[in-house]
Amino acid sequence: MKTNNLILQTITKFVAFILLAYSIYLFLAGHHKPGGGFIAGLMTSGALVLLYLAFDLKTINRALPYNFRNLAGIGVLTAVLTGVGGPVLDYPFLTHSFGYVNLPLLGETEWATAVIFDLGVYMTVIGITLTIILAIGEDS
Amino acid sequence: MNNLVIWPIIIPLLTGISLIFLQKNRVAQKSVAVMGSLISLFYALFLAYQVKTGGILVLQASAWQAPFGISLVADVLATLLVVTANVVATACLYYSFKVIDRKQEQFYYYPFLFFLLTGVSGAFLTGDIFNLFVFFEVMLMSSYALIVFGGTKPQLRESVKYIAINVLSSALFVMAVGYLYSVVGTLNMADLAVKIKEANQVGLLNTVAMLFFIVFALKAALFPLFFWLPGSYSAPPAPIAALFGGLLTKVGIYSLIRVFTMIFAYNTGYTHTFLIWVAGLTMVFGVIGAVASMDVRKILAYNIVSAVGFMIMGLGVFTTVSIAGAIYYMIHDMIIKAALFLLGGAVITVAGTANLNKMGGLIKNHPTLGWLFFTAAVALVGIPPLSGFTGKLLLIQGALGAGQYWITGISLTVSLLILFSVMKIFLYGFWGEAKTSLQVKQGSTKGLLWPTALLIAISLFLGLGTEFFYPYVETAAQQLTDPSDYINSVLKE
Numbered sequence: 001m002k003t004n005n006l007i008l009q010t011i012t013k014f015v016a017f018i019l020l021a022y023s024i025y026l027f028l029a030g031h032h033k034p035g036g037g038f039i040a041g042l043m044t045s046g047a048l049v050l051l052y053l054a055f056d057l058k059t060i061n062r063a064l065p066y067n068f069r070n071l072a073g074i075g076v077l078t079a080v081l082t083g084v085g086g087p088v089l090d091y092p093f094l095t096h097s098f099g100y101v102n103l104p105l106l107g108e109t110e111w112a113t114a115v116i117f118d119l120g121v122y123m124t125v126i127g128i129t130l131t132i133i134l135a136i137g138e139d140s
Numbered sequence: 141m142n143n144l145v146i147w148p149i150i151i152p153l154l155t156g157i158s159l160i161f162l163q164k165n166r167v168a169q170k171s172v173a174v175m176g177s178l179i180s181l182f183y184a185l186f187l188a189y190q191v192k193t194g195g196i197l198v199l200q201a202s203a204w205q206a207p208f209g210i211s212l213v214a215d216v217l218a219t220l221l222v223v224t225a226n227v228v229a230t231a232c233l234y235y236s237f238k239v240i241d242r243k244q245e246q247f248y249y250y251p252f253l254f255f256l257l258t259g260v261s262g263a264f265l266t267g268d269i270f271n272l273f274v275f276f277e278v279m280l281m282s283s284y285a286l287i288v289f290g291g292t293k294p295q296l297r298e299s300v301k302y303i304a305i306n307v308l309s310s311a312l313f314v315m316a317v318g319y320l321y322s323v324v325g326t327l328n329m330a331d332l333a334v335k336i337k338e339a340n341q342v343g344l345l346n347t348v349a350m351l352f353f354i355v356f357a358l359k360a361a362l363f364p365l366f367f368w369l370p371g372s373y374s375a376p377p378a379p380i381a382a383l384f385g386g387l388l389t390k391v392g393i394y395s396l397i398r399v400f401t402m403i404f405a406y407n408t409g410y411t412h413t414f415l416i417w418v419a420g421l422t423m424v425f426g427v428i429g430a431v432a433s434m435d436v437r438k439i440l441a442y443n444i445v446s447a448v449g450f451m452i453m454g455l456g457v458f459t460t461v462s463i464a465g466a467i468y469y470m471i472h473d474m475i476i477k478a479a480l481f482l483l484g485g486a487v488i489t490v491a492g493t494a495n496l497n498k499m500g501g502l503i504k505n506h507p508t509l510g511w512l513f514f515t516a517a518v519a520l521v522g523i524p525p526l527s528g529f530t531g532k533l534l535l536i537q538g539a540l541g542a543g544q545y546w547i548t549g550i551s552l553t554v555s556l557l558i559l560f561s562v563m564k565i566f567l568y569g570f571w572g573e574a575k576t577s578l579q580v581k582q583g584s585t586k587g588l589l590w591p592t593a594l595l596i597a598i599s600l601f602l603g604l605g606t607e608f609f610y611p612y613v614e615t616a617a618q619q620l621t622d623p624s625d626y627i628n629s630v631l632k633e
Contacts, residue, residue: 069160070161073157076160077154080154083150084150086143087143087146090143092143092200092202093201094202095203096202
């Protein structure tokens with residue numbers, strides 16, 4: 001069945017970017033305020049799923065030729081290795097560390113190793129969500 | 141601060157993750173899996189030795205002090221079980237190499253196996269009840285994936301039941317944790333032990349204790365909550381069933397032992413008497429199922445249920461000797477149940493059927509398999525030089541010492557029936573007229589026997605080397621009945 005998706009496709013082109021931008025905001029906000037890797041990952045996968053819905057699997061797979069299962073693996077690996085950083089430097093497992101640096105344009109900025117862990121969570125959530133949704137979607 | 145404790149969880153986790161990337165490459169997959177399993181096993185042995193000689197090791201994860209952060213605690217019981225879990229997982233892994241075909245390997249079989257081990261080791265090592273829940277989930281997620289491996293019809297049917305029952309028990313688990321937290325205000329096991337002793341375990345705390353009992357009883361398959369087990373554990377392929385039979389229920393029993401010795405141990409007249417009743421009923425109903433069944437896998441699965449009864453009997457009697465017996469029996473059972481499930485798988489492979497009525501005379505063509513099975517069966521029952529004997533002796537010694545005569549009687553009768561139920565496999569399957577000779581296509585046991593022989597050798601060692609091994613178990617039991625050591629090492633860091 002061929003349907004006319006013009007409205008959906010046009011809107012998706014804008015909305016996907018808003019969703020992606022908002023997911024980055026959520027990801028960075030998560031350190032002190034509500035947000036974080038998990039919810040940001042869900043938001044990003046939401047944007048990607050919207051793209052898959054508006055266009056079709058083939059088009060998006062050409063634009064994003066990634067294996068999402070491996071992405072999940074990379075995510076978990078990142079998170080675990082962040083934790084292992086503690087024992088390597090003789091701190092307890094998962095100990096996190098933070099500090100402040102002066103960046104050009106941004107001024108004094110906080111850095112925290114927990115963000116790397118969160119990045120792992122972010123990638124895992126995207127990887128798993130899309131694996132599940134695509135597995136169901138590709139079925140038919 | 142002691143990072144030694146975290147590695148039994150991290151090593152299988154990292155192995156599992158790296159196996160995700162090697163999905164396409166069979167040789168690399170297998171060699172990484174072998175390496176990971178060996179490193180993990182030897183590390184676990186090293187940790188057990190460290191804990192036995194140097195006392196309880198504690199890690200306060202991410203440097204948050206107990207009772208606020210998550211503590212990981214390696215006491216003798218935890219490390220002994222981690223070693224045993226690693227032994228079982230390693231044997232099942234080598235067995236899988238022959239059984240799991242190329243197509244299934246591509247569906248991330250090995251990563252899930254290692255994630256399961258991660259969850260099991262984590263559950264043993266954690267010192268925090270909520271963290272215990274988390275590791276339960278890690279373990280269950282992998283088991284959900286493993287139970288459908290192969291995708292046959294009975295597997296899909298049983299996996300629905302299995303997932304439903306476990307989702308229910310997980311929900312109850314979270315509720316119980318919530319109640320506990322709202323009553324006591326802490327979830328750290330050492331802190332709980334202190335606070336519940338002070339509060340004298342009255343009123344609501346008994347309710348919470350019973351809620352925890354239901355949660356863990358569902359996992360451990362105690363009467364009357366064992367109904368899901370025989371079906372679920374007889375559906376998947378042999379190495380997965382062996383992993384489940386050897387590890388999953390035992391995590392439930394471990395949690396029961398941990399919770400009802402260290403934490404809810406101040407109203408034993410109520411809780412522990414109840415445990416003895418349940419233990420008796422579990423033994424009896426489990427063994428009735430085993431005796432009545434004619435399917436090899438069902439017989440073995442029902443035997444898990446009745447063995448669980450023995451361990452809970454030791455917990456219910458609640459003396460140092462009986463708890464040592466329960467621990468000894470648990471370690472023995474993890475190894476021998478895995479061995480029996482693996483052998484059962486080999487029997488089904490060579491006979492082409494799981495139905496005992498259609499088998500016979502296997503011993504003519506497969507003598508090694510036959511005698512291995514015989515040894516494993518008598519070890520299960522507890523004939524002296526093998527490992528089951530010491531555990532049962534301690535259990536019965538403990539029960540008689542505490543004046544629990546009728547449960548002793550039941551357990552001895554049940555032992556005889558267990559003997560009958562496994563000998564039935566031997567009599568019908570290995571003796572008698574060969575019925576499989578008519579079938580041209582017979583499976584071979586090549587590569588299936590040595591992992592099992594290894595497990596049986598360990599069982600033999602547990603039996604003959606009791607002198608060497610018992611001090612470990614005794615220390616583990618002492619640390620449980622007198623938790624002051626545990627509490628001091630967690631809270632006074």
